[in-house]
Amino acid sequence: QQSLKLSRQIGSRWGEAWSVGRLGRALVAKGDPETGRPMLAQALAIAHEIGDRLLEANALTGISRSAPDLAQNRNYGEQALAGFQAIGHRRFEGRSLNNLSLVYGVLGLYGKARDYAERAVAIARQSGGWVGLVTYLDTLARALHAARRPAEARAIYAETLALSNPDHLSYPYAHAGLGRSAMAEGQWA
Numbered sequence: 001q002q003s004l005k006l007s008r009q010i011g012s013r014w015g016e017a018w019s020v021g022r023l024g025r026a027l028v029a030k031g032d033p034e035t036g037r038p039m040l041a042q043a044l045a046i047a048h049e050i051g052d053r054l055l056e057a058n059a060l061t062g063i064s065r066s067a068p069d070l071a072q073n074r075n076y077g078e079q080a081l082a083g084f085q086a087i088g089h090r091r092f093e094g095r096s097l098n099n100l101s102l103v104y105g106v107l108g109l110y111g112k113a114r115d116y117a118e119r120a121v122a123i124a125r126q127s128g129g130w131v132g133l134v135t136y137l138d139t140l141a142r143a144l145h146a147a148r149r150p151a152e153a154r155a156i157y158a159e160t161l162a163l164s165n166p167d168h169l170s171y172p173y174a175h176a177g178l179g180r181s182a183m184a185e186g187q188w189a
Contacts (some may be wrong), residue, residue, distance in 0.1 A: 001019075001023065003015065003018075003022075004019035004020055005014060006064055007019050011136075013046055013049065013050050013056070014052060016046055016051060017043045017046035017047045017050065017052065017055050017059075018055060020039050020040075020042050020043045020046070021039070021040060021044075021047075021055065021059050021062060023036075023039050023056060024036040024037070024038075024039030024040035024042075024043060024059075024062055024066075025040065027039065027080065028040070028047060028062055028065055028066040030170075031065035033065075033068075035064060036062070036066055037066045040059050040062040040063045040066065041063065042061035043059040043062075044056060044063065045062060046134065047059055047166040048071035053083050053086060053087045054083075054084075054087055054089060054092075055094065056083055057080045057083030057084050057087070057089070057092065057096075058080075058092075059128075060076050060077075060079045060080035060083060060181040061076075061077070061080040061087075061092075061095075061096065061099075061126075063076045063157075064076035064077040064080060064095075064099070065081075065099075068114065069189070070103060070106060070107055071124050073103050074100065074103050074104070074107070077096060077099055077100045077103060078100065078101045080096050081093065081096040081097065081100060084096055090123050090126070090127060090186030091123075091127060091129065091132070093123060093138065094119075094120045094124055094127070094129075094132055094143070095132070096121075097116045097117070097119045097123070097136075098117065098120040098132075098135065098139050100116050100134050100141075101114075101116035101117040101120065101139050101143060102139060103144060104116060104143075105139075105143050107144050108146075108148040110146045111142055111147070113142075113143040113147075114140065114143040114147060115174035117136060117139045117140035117142075117143050118140060120132075120136040120139065120140075121136045121137055123135065123136075124136050129147075130163065131168075133161050133163065134160050134164055134168070134170040134174075135170065137156050137157075137159060137160040137163070138157075138160055138170060138177065139155040140174050141156040141157050141160065141177050141181075142177075144154075144156060144182070145177075145180060145184065148184075150180075150181045150184035150185050151181070151185065153177065153180075153181050153184075154177075154178060154181035154182070154185070157174050157178045157181060158174075158176070158178065159179035160173070160174040161174035161178065
């Protein structure tokens with residue numbers, strides 16, 4: 001809030017957009033989307049006004065996460081993805097692809113979920129981002145499970161486990177995923 005106050009005092013529209021966007025995303029993350037969403041809309045309007053595509057795409061990501069239904073979540077998420085792609089921000093593009101993969105999976109569009117997850121994994125492999133890679137591999141394996149392709153999911157979970165640090169959340173997720181794969185393949189022991 002202090003950053004927002006200072007940005008307004010000095011007349012920095014960029015600082016105002018950045019600050020109000022961060023506050024909005026923080027409120028959404030804390031479980032208060034009703035308060036955070038208008039702040040994100042304000043950040044989006046200012047970012048659009050000053051022509052900052054990165055701030056716009058970040059605001060759209062926040063609005064997507066705070067959306068009251070999956071259709072709006074998907075719509076704003078796709079707009080954010082297009083923004084990140086337009087400016088060539090590969091890390092945020094991968095994050096957006098991963099988020100959208102999860103949305104498409106919930107919507108039952110498993111082929112699209114798999115496609116988006118594969119694209120996110122490819123970006124993470126190119127950039128060498130370990131946390132992104134193990135996270136996106138988990139999302140890809142979930143999409144493969146949903147599409148009833150447990151053998152492929154098992155291979156992805158095995159790779160995730162091999163890359164995971166036992167102290168990272170991906171480690172138990174990979175173990176659980178391997179168990180789900182084994183059960184789906186009829187291996188109960």
